[in-house]
Amino acid sequence: MQFNIDNTSNRAAYQQIIDQVKRDIALSRLVKDEKLPTVRQLANQLAINPNTIAKSYRLLEREGIIVTKPGSGAFVANLDSNLSRAVRKKLVNDDIERIVVEAFHMQIDKQIILEWFNNAVDKFNLTTKKDG
Amino acid sequence: MQFNIDNTSNRAAYQQIIDQVKRDIALSRLVKDEKLPTVRQLANQLAINPNTIAKSYRLLEREGIIVTKPGSGAFVANLDSNLSRAVRKKLVNDDIERIVVEAFHMQIDKQIILEWFNNAVDKFNLTTKKDG
DNA sequence: ATAGTTGTAATAGTTGAGATAGTACAATAA
DNA sequence: TTATTGTACTATCTCAACTATTACAACTAT
Numbered sequence: 001m002q003f004n005i006d007n008t009s010n011r012a013a014y015q016q017i018i019d020q021v022k023r024d025i026a027l028s029r030l031v032k033d034e035k036l037p038t039v040r041q042l043a044n045q046l047a048i049n050p051n052t053i054a055k056s057y058r059l060l061e062r063e064g065i066i067v068t069k070p071g072s073g074a075f076v077a078n079l080d081s082n083l084s085r086a087v088r089k090k091l092v093n094d095d096i097e098r099i100v101v102e103a104f105h106m107q108i109d110k111q112i113i114l115e116w117f118n119n120a121v122d123k124f125n126l127t128t129k130k131d132g
Numbered sequence: 133m134q135f136n137i138d139n140t141s142n143r144a145a146y147q148q149i150i151d152q153v154k155r156d157i158a159l160s161r162l163v164k165d166e167k168l169p170t171v172r173q174l175a176n177q178l179a180i181n182p183n184t185i186a187k188s189y190r191l192l193e194r195e196g197i198i199v200t201k202p203g204s205g206a207f208v209a210n211l212d213s214n215l216s217r218a219v220r221k222k223l224v225n226d227d228i229e230r231i232v233v234e235a236f237h238m239q240i241d242k243q244i245i246l247e248w249f250n251n252a253v254d255k256f257n258l259t260t261k262k263d264g
Numbered sequence: 265a266t267a268g269t270t271g272t273a274a275t276a277g278t279t280g281a282g283a284t285a286g287t288a289c290a291a292t293a294a
Numbered sequence: 295t296t297a298t299t300g301t302a303c304t305a306t307c308t309c310a311a312c313t314a315t316t317a318c319a320a321c322t323a324t
Binding site: 019022023025026063065079080088089091092093095096097098099100101102103104105106107108109110113114116117118120121123124125126127128 | 151154155157158195197211212220221223224225227228229230231232233234235236237238239240241242243245246248249250252253255256257258259
Binding site for chain 1: 321
């Protein structure tokens with residue numbers, strides 16, 4: 001599990017950690033029950049404050065992505081969304097719309113962006129609905 | 133042209149203005165050369181500081197989305213992306229990946245998210261590449 | 265039990281973004 | 295000339311995102 005912080009990014013450090021954990025789980029690089037680096041380990045490695053990592057873990061736990069156990073560490077949790085379908089749809093669709101608007105202003109072609117999106121969906125292991 | 137600010141949003145006011153202008157252009161609700169509300173008008177209407185609107189307009193002009201003319205107003209500019217294809221691809225793909233990762237964690241189905249994305253692309257008037 | 269490791273929490277301080285407020289200026293339109 | 299437009303600048307305020315330090319509580323290993 002390799003983490004890194006892009007200091008030139010305008011995305012907050014704690015958010016970058018969250019992004020990377022989520023991304024690695026989505027890519028199956030991190031699997032259920034796998035142990036994450038400890039707060040102090042990661043803080044030391046990335047040369048940032050332990051509280052920053054602690055915050056990332058706290059939020060990830062609140063989202064149900066990981067489980068933390070004082071004295072033993074932080075572990076990847078079960079995948080189990082607790083948001084209603086309506087809420088999920090709104091959250092995701094707002095983001096999708098924003099991207100499509102950006103693409104429009106960048107004059108990105110319809111086929112091109114659909115292709116990019118398809119690639120992303122294939123890259124990550126989204127579930128596939130069974131018929132019936 | 134109807135603007136509004138969502139105070140419960142954690143998105144900055146000046147960003148919400150930018151989002152809405154871009155969105156309305158992408159939806160053809162705002163077309164080339166159309167005049168935007170004046171800084172003072174909009175600030176008054178939304179009950180926020182004129183400098184906030186000024187900032188939105190300044191950034192929109194820097195992006196080439198609008199053209200401002202002291203003494204006469206702000207107008208929708210020509211659509212003309214000045215970013216390289218590589219830069220555009222990176223910007224958009226980073227966003228796309230983040231959304232797909234979110235969708236994964238929300239256990240949103242592959243077909244479902246592709247459908248949502250298709251809907252968004254259809255809603256906005258993305259260009260369509262000619263063959264050959 | 266004891267020692268060491270883990271995540272948690274609380275406090276105080278720093279930095280920068282976002283916004284408010286006020287004023288002055290320059291370009292345009294009437 | 296007069297009013298309207300966007301621009302520029304400064305000072306101030308608030309809050310998020312940290313940084314830094316310390317203390318604490320829960321678990322593991324011995």
